[in-house]
Amino acid sequence: MNVPNALAVFRIVLVPIYLAVFFSSYEHHITVAYLILVLAGITDVADGYIARKYKLVTAIGKMLDPLADKLMMIAVILSFLLSDRISIWAASVFFFRDIAMIVLSAFFHFRGKQTVPANIFGKVTTVLFYIVFTMIMFKIPYGEMMLWAVIVFSFLTSAIYLSKFLLLNKDWNEKSTP
Template sequence: MNIPNALTVFRMVLIPLYLYIFFSPFPYHVEIALLVLIVAGITDIVDGYIARKYKLVTTFGTMMDPLADKLMMMAVIASLFLTERISVWAALFFFARDLGMIVASAFFHFRGKKTVPANTFGKLTTVLFYIAFPLVMFRYPYGEIILWSAILFSFVTSAIYLVKFRLLNRVP
């Protein structure tokens, strides 16, 4: 297992740790959970950088890296919903989009289709969520509006991915 893949596995381990800390009765549990989320975000950046720079891109990493990201974000959205920091609609739209992306990616991967690599729009979507999450976690005014902006942008990003997917897998 190479370093980028190890970082992806580490990020998967951070998901239950984040949930445990977020829902714990510890003092400053939300702040510590946010630190876990930030570590996950940093490892995502680092593993992608190392994989591309040192040509360590693997099939495992190509599938598991975005899955780890989506599962972490789903854990955060679930925690925000269960603690009534976001509306049911925000959670439903987020989950519908992300579950759809996970299922579609797996379906097309196992049918031998080429996958669209991460692009600027996808990375910007992730940044928007990482801006919105702390605002919602700490109940800042307009935090959920910023989260909704990220959710809507994620649907635009998904549409762009679908167009690129069709172009990439077009049969001449």
């Protein structure tokens, strides 16, 4: 296992730790949970940078990295929902998109289809989510309204990824059409 993949696995391990800290009764639990979230973000940037710079991109890494990101995002949204920081509607739309992305990515990966590398839209979406998560975690006004804006942007980003996926796998699409 190379360093970028180990960092992705580390991010997956951070998910239950984040949840345990967020829901603990420790006096500064929100601040510590936030620091865990920031650590996850830093390791996400680091593993991508290291993988590309040192040519350590692997097939398993292409699956682990987005999976680690999605699991942490889902955990954060779940913690916000259960602590009444966001509405069930915002959480439901968020969950629908992220779970659909995980399932579709796994489905196509195991069918041997090429995956779309991260692009600027995905990176901007992630940064925007982290900004909104900060607002919601510390109950900064308009956090949920901003969350809705980023969710809409994330659906646009998903549409871009889907169109790139279809173009990348055009030969497969033509063979599967009767």
